[in-house]
Amino acid sequence: MFNPNPTLQSIALHDGHTCWVIDDAFTRPEQLRQFAREQRAAFAPAPHNAYPGVELLMPPEFSDRLAEFFAQHVRRRLGGRRTLHMYSRLSMVTKQPHELLPRQWLCHRDNQGLPADQCIAASVLYLFDDPALGGTAFYRPRKSPQETAQLVHDCGQMDAATFSARYGIAPGYMLDGNDWFEKTGSVPARYNRLIFYDGSLFHTGELATPQRYLNDPDTGRLTVNGFFTCSRAAG
Template sequence: MSLRFNLAARVETVKFDTGERVFVIDDFLDNPEDLVALARAHASAFDAPRGHPYPGPQLLLPDGLAQQIDDHFQQHCREFLGARHPVGMYARFSRVTTDPARLDARQRVCHRDDTGVEPGHSVSALVHYLFHDEALGGTVFFQPLMSPTELAQFRRDAGALDDPGFASRYGIGPGYMTEGNRYFRRIGHVPARWNRAIFYDGGIEHSGHICWQPERYLSGDGRLTMNAFFKHRNV
């Protein structure tokens, strides 16, 4: 399978008041239906790894397709994000399928894609929306209102406390995070659109804009996305 990137697509820059930017490309591929067909053909291979914070099953893309995405990013997109020295990437399909009542503490709050990356390295991220129902939600971005020390403790607690304990300590009950709270300020939102791709710095706090309706998320392809993460060395 060969991906046909639309090299004539226009890049729109969405700039937040914090200075961060998200780069939006509509009509990203000339053949997005081929990606959807691939996901459908391997639907039984989707899996939700135990302990993984993503709220639904995933499937790694074949190496050849991941390489095509990486080649395109390195040639045409990395300059948007100031990515310098590539050291690796991976790409996957993802679907959101977890009922809000069953979300663990980590899944109730926004997150970063560069967690655990060693000093001197960064992560750039891509989300490619592969669904027509825009009500399934795009991506929302946040700014922490805590000090770095407080944020680190918050993250540790989200991973260590049981769900009632986290809710009791922080006042955050089950549910997808689509708006700000006392710990994070919402700074921007990119709506979903069929065949839209967004590129952003993986160090920005973000979350899927999930307004749960089971009949939408659990039928057909649901909220199918292709996600890619590009790790690079900064110096």
């Protein structure tokens, strides 16, 4: 299923971080899109996270292969020593800007609650044909860690009007940054492109065409997202 001879490209981000990009990642990517078609009715919102759409957990057999690929080609490059836990899911963005909660107006990171001796990596496989549906953008906080932490806390607790008034952030998908976050780089989407990055970096999809985000594996923004919790490599 995976390209047996992948070529890794590096895209430099801020503070020495790197996003690793593999094009033509799967030998038969259409099988994944066909699986999404067959399972379309099983996609559902996931209230426990801030993803602005619907999701479907991938079968263990697929996640195991993705974990093997990650361990072989990427884990050490992102500071991991051993994979402790991972999972993957199919995802489709479906929410319109007026439907978003405050925590969906912002970029986010995936390492909340991890102990200091662990790290998390994330991956995105783009399974749509039109790059205009959006790649992935990365951001650096403009404020202090304490101020940023308070913002992140409040976006999950306040109603939209209160949050917007307090922080000066308008409803809608985040694109070019704001007073709180500087956009430092992005990776364009491409069909069958797989990217890996440090999940502790603030990031979000570049979602500039919301009118086209449909619950349809053939025309929507279909991705496979992977999350890898690892012990940290020494040094």
